[in-house]
Amino acid sequence: MEIPPLTNGFELVYKKPRTLTETPMHYCPGCGHGVVHRVLMEVVDEMGIQDKTIGVAPVGCSVFAYDYMNVDMQEAAHGRASAAATGIKRVLPDRFVFSYQGDGDLAAIGTAETIHVVNRGENILMLFINNAVYGMTGGQMAPTTLLGMKTTTSPFGRESGLAGHPLKITNLLAQLPGAYYVTRQAVHTAAAVRKLKKAIQLGFQYQSLKKGTCFIEVVSNCPSGWKMTPTDSNKWLEENMLPMYPLGDLKTPARSMN
Amino acid sequence: MIRGNVIIAHEICKGCELCIAACPQESLGLSEKINLKGYRYAVLVQDNCTGCINCALVCPDAAITVYREKKHAKGAAADAITA
């Protein structure tokens, strides 16, 4: 039975943000990238900063992020989104600049740029979507892949003797003096989405203070790469990803003032 | 009970079922029909939605718009949007 929609006597309590374009997203069903895009644009809308925001898209599944976010955007070479964002922010310091990258982009090919951008304390917001695989190219092992996790390039499960350990790059970055606000969030439940939104709001607000880099990891899913249904992927994320990548703040302005 | 309602853009929906899992009221299910992309899409299957917006928050394709029955007290809707 389908209940026909009724809106008489009802008022609007949620609609998609205006700054998210009408272009249907190309992501697989249930992919966390879409949620992060939407929440990011909700914050841009609510802060009224659409014409002052510049984003930098990565190479990875979110390579077309600029089609979905109606703000000025730049595409970067693989791994170099935060380096490109550095240049943009230095030339246009009054803009709200963010970079958006996956784990293969930010924590493999772009590791050097990532570390030095944060070490220099560039006044940008870095978003890091950690789904523990190279989603775009077919679910290969990434630096963040869990031990024992089967991927197309670790068909028997990741083994530390051969492929090292999961790289908690967010924890490494939090040690750097240039990092102002570092947090790890998720999008697998409505409560997690609400918290991510607060973190993004803080990330943009802190940018005006010019005190350093704000870095938000989002532990996300890749139903296709993980070969699971979207609902199973979120359960798997909760049971397997979160123990290795626990949610919460790693560095906040209050705590970093020691 | 507060009454709510959702409108789902069924041609945008990819039938991922995340909204169905997120709904505390079990108001949502998948359609019998398929959309132009070939997906069964999310639809209301019970008339018990409270307008909590959980489904809209987890939807990766921003396909869900949520309404809630008007209250006499002003400001309730604005609170919900920023919640």
Ligand SMILES: Cc1ncc(C[n+]2csc(CCOP(=O)(O)OP(=O)(O)O)c2C)c(N)n1
């Ligand atoms: C210089 C270069 N090397 C390798 C590739 C192939 N490649 C494309 S995307 C990608 C990794 C994507 O993984 P991730 O950053 O985690 O993004 P996801 O798709 O998982 O969101 C790789 C290795 C490339 N496009 N360019």
Ligand code: SF4
């Ligand atoms: S391959 Fe994975 S990360 Fe890429 S769109 Fe599909 S589910 Fe999302």
Ligand code: SF4
């Ligand atoms: S608004 Fe809340 S109660 Fe209504 S369908 Fe969505 S999740 Fe269910």
Ligand code: SF4
């Ligand atoms: S979460 Fe969105 S895309 Fe997924 S089934 Fe529900 S309405 Fe469709």
Ligand SMILES: [Mg+2]
């Ligand atoms: Mg990835």
